[in-house]
Amino acid sequence: MDEVRHLIALERAQLVEVLPASSYNALHLPGAVSIPLKQLDSETSAILDRDRPVIAYCYDYQ
Amino acid sequence: MSARAAWRLEAIGFGRVYDYRPGKKDWLANGLPTEGNRSDQKRIGDVARSDFPTCLTTDTVGEVRRRIGLPRQCVVVNEANIVEGRIGRLALTDARDDDPIEELMELGPTTVRPDASIESVARRLVDSHADSILVTTDLGELLGVLTSEDAVPHLGEA
Numbered sequence: 097m098d099e100v101r102h103l104i105a106l107e108r109a110q111l112v113e114v115l116p117a118s119s120y121n122a123l124h125l126p127g128a129v130s131i132p133l134k135q136l137d138s139e140t141s142a143i144l145d146r147d148r149p150v151i152a153y154c155y156d157y158q
Numbered sequence: 159m160s161a162r163a164a165w166r167l168e169a170i171g172f173g174r175v176y177d178y179r180p181g182k183k184d185w186l187a188n189g190l191p192t193e194g195n196r197s198d199q200k201r202i203g204d205v206a207r208s209d210f211p212t213c214l215t216t217d218t219v220g221e222v223r224r225r226i227g228l229p230r231q232c233v234v235v236n237e238a239n240i241v242e243g244r245i246g247r248l249a250l251t252d253a254r255d256d257d258p259i260e261e262l263m264e265l266g267p268t269t270v271r272p273d274a275s276i277e278s279v280a281r282r283l284v285d286s287h288a289d290s291i292l293v294t295t296d297l298g299e300l301l302g303v304l305t306s307e308d309a310v311p312h313l314g315e316a
Contacts, residue, residue: 124193156180
């Protein structure tokens with residue numbers, strides 16, 4: 097948790113929620129983008145900045 | 159799922175990839191802000207009071223009385239703000255000044271997480287005839303106290 101908040105606040109980390117879009121639409125972390133795992137490839141991830149850290153998350157320890 | 163996503167992102171060529179394994183559940187359980195269609199639904203963390211009397215496990219009864227008087231209830235925490243117990247007015251009134259709070263407190267009070275629904279916890283307070291319940295993170299850090307006075311108006315909400 098602390099590391100995640102540090103990365104977001106100080107290193108401009110990008111958040112990626114990899115759950116289905118319906119879950120993302122209901123609730124997601126502030127600033128996160130939605131790229132469901134089934135759709136994660138070089139094309140869909142092109143919206144991410146390769147020069148910044150990326151934090152992937154789902155619901156819990158799935 | 160996030161672990162597989164992290165591996166995939168590295169394979170695609172991203173240099174700094176992290177896997178937030180505890181995920182959204184952990185974020186919510188710590189009462190942190192969210193976005194989305196349901197983000198404006200009230201959660202316990204939005205209603206819980208943060209100005210509830212607290213004291214330390216290392217305090218004596220005398221120190222508590224001098225500092226905060228005789229509160230109806232006082233949450234006992236350690237130096238890391240982790241909940242250790244509760245102590246009520248009767249116990250504080252009957253004890254001697256040099257009695258350690260740690261020996262008089264009620265151990266292991268019931269707690270709820272800030273992402274729990276107000277309605278379900280309000281029902282729980284009514285059914286147990288309790289006047290309040292402690293709100294903590296999943297690691298036990300005190301975030302606030304939800305009183306029945308604040309929770310009951312939310313009974314029947316979705």
